[in-house]
Amino acid sequence: MKNEDLAKRGTYVGTGAGLIMFMLVGFFPGSLIGGAAGLWISNLVMGEAAGASIIPRMITALSMVAGIMGSAATFVIGSSVVGWAVGTALEAMQKESPAELAEAKQTASN
DSSP states (O other): TTTTTHHHHHHHHHHHHHHHIIIIIHHHHHHHHHHHHHHHHHHHHGGGGTTOOHHHHHHHHHHHHHHHHHHHHHHHHHHHHHHHHHHHHHHHHHHHOOOHHHHHHHHHHH
């Protein structure tokens, strides 16, 4: 494996881990928070006496979808950034210092 590949592979691993974490712990809270925000918004727009009309239901459904998308973006982007950072750190640790390169060159020339 090339050293330059570690950051890219770390990003892919982090993205996959973020998708799994989102499905396990992020889907339902995102839906719940989005739904609560949708109910609050539809109550502000339509009033409490709106009943079960279609517009408050659409507002609530769209807010639930927005909550799910926000939760997914948070998990996936956050974990991919962490994966990239770990991959970049591993790349930096594997690169040799200038002193080690000079010593290796001197040993090879002898």
